[in-house]
Amino acid sequence: MGPLLSDRSRDILEAIIEEHIATAEPVGSKAITQRPSIGLSSASVRNVMSELEDSGFLTSPHTSAGRIPTDKGYRYYVDSVLKVNRLNRQQKTQIEAHYRNRGLQMGDLLRETSRTLSAMAHYTGLVMIPRIKSTVFRHIEFVKLSSRKILAVFVTQSGLVQNRLIEHDEDLSHHDLEQITNYLNQTMAGLSIREAQALILSQMAKEKALYDHLLQRAFRLSQVALDDATGGDVIIEGTSHLFEQPEFNDLERMKRIFQTFEQKRALINLLDLGLQAKGVRVLIGSETEHSEISGCSLITSAYYGKAGTLGTLGILGPSRMPYSSIIPIVDYTASLISRMLEDDSE
Amino acid sequence: MGPLLSDRSRDILEAIIEEHIATAEPVGSKAITQRPSIGLSSASVRNVMSELEDSGFLTSPHTSAGRIPTDKGYRYYVDSVLKVNRLNRQQKTQIEAHYRNRGLQMGDLLRETSRTLSAMAHYTGLVMIPRIKSTVFRHIEFVKLSSRKILAVFVTQSGLVQNRLIEHDEDLSHHDLEQITNYLNQTMAGLSIREAQALILSQMAKEKALYDHLLQRAFRLSQVALDDATGGDVIIEGTSHLFEQPEFNDLERMKRIFQTFEQKRALINLLDLGLQAKGVRVLIGSETEHSEISGCSLITSAYYGKAGTLGTLGILGPSRMPYSSIIPIVDYTASLISRMLEDDSE
């Protein structure tokens, strides 16, 4: 896909984009001629640039200011031109160093991953916390906080801890809770949450007939505890890096971006899109269909545990981003923590 | 304390500060004379302003630009002039509305509180998560994730859930862990963490003599689980409000502030200062001794659970802040969630 361009047009588009990525300035025809790979005069380059503008790959801020890539331009570049670097030994070591010497539990591991991404890329790091539904049951516990309030604490195979407060209209004794806990832990051991939920529903129908009071309670509690209503959260780190980018010199724009960070909803939706995709996914500018972060690109990849896809992680930065070096960072980090999460649950 | 000023100087300082808070501009002598409370000519006001500048309460950005309060000026104002408003019915209802209709567990409650503070004040809300040490033990659970890894999940009286990954060199069976769990839950029920830790230490000494293998393990595990090394965290909400303030039009400054938000360390230290203090505490500009957030003020208050002080919460905004309306917001919110946390553990 992507419209076909002549070799020459492609080379010049590549040169313009790379120059723009390096300088953050609109690039003129003269700058291009100075590249060894282009053996043309500035006049010829101008002709090509004019064509590229007509077909929507470039745009000019004003008449006499050189040209900058459009989202379409970046898209073509990423899809058809870009050659992704491989990480060198040193970079890999640098990433791995973030995880050395610590027994990190799931939550901390994900936070550290977001930090790693942000530190390596000098942009903002994003890590989506796994949806409960995509995890495997390990352990559940009901702790009685007061006569009406029960805290359900729930641990997944990969060590993610979730908890939910349940208001119960009936006073269950410690002993009752213990029995419920034991029963549920035995019954649901090793099930995926999806399976567990199905089991609960079918059992609830049955138990109504059997009229076993305690079991009824057990299933009702576990149903609430495993309910996924809270729906996803995302860990954002390294937001201050955005201040370093000249394209974010605009306070109004920064405000909108940070509002988006705070609401998280929109980010979660964007990250969700990457759940199914294989490998690294690049969303450029308006493709995010979220005007609040226009001018930004999002590089994401899914990460996995033993039970399959857990979530996505990625980097948010300006569209003017050195894709060739950012993409492998996301790729390597995703596969690294996937490996860690798979090993973990042995 | 606070240097003594004549009534007149005090009135004029008050007028200048309130005018500056309202307009965000340097205020000149003429603006002051228009206030009904000041029955003086601009010339007289100028004389007083000159004195106030000499004694360090005011400063002028340049010769012909009116004057703005210094940190010392704000400090005097807050300590000796300010009359704090009371919240009206509507504001209280507004705050309470944030907590209606939801069974919020501890973590969510604190996050919601940070949101509430930020929404009510239009500045950034901060809530410190309680240090383990200042809480009461409720429940502990050890979940075996793999042969070497044990996840310790630990619930406090107020429903705060903490977890820690323990790498253990010995393969404990599920049955062992269950016994350990039961024993510890019985032994430590109702103790404060401080007491529990003391108990663990003394028992560990004893058990060495008694040579009970399982108990030794139990105490060693619980020691690690209750270790407070992670030390505090703070929930920050509403950072985007800062963009609305004219004094934060400076990108370089914003960057420093957001870096401070990311590191959190400095914020935690500042919030810690408010742990002992009774009532609302105001830190103005340079008093924070943290140049990164110079020009900011921090209004904090401690909040309580049944077992005493849990942590502090507050609002971060520009020094030019309507203290009279912000202080009661912090005050009321702190007492409101304290009440909720006390009730909770009945």
Place this chain on the structure above:
DNA sequence: CTTAGCACTCTTGCCTTTCGAGTGCTAACC
């Protein structure tokens, strides 16, 4: 002690000018 008056200072906004970068077009060149 207060205040009117006034000279002085400095910023702000606005206008003009200049400069330079970059373009598009045309005509000459290979």
Place this chain on the structure above:
DNA sequence: GGTTAGCACTCGAAAGGCAAGAGTGCTAAG
């Protein structure tokens, strides 16, 4: 034919100048 030198043109950025306005400090009179 494609390619390129040359050139007029456009437009923004930077610099300078000017007037307006706000605010001050000082002085002298009330």
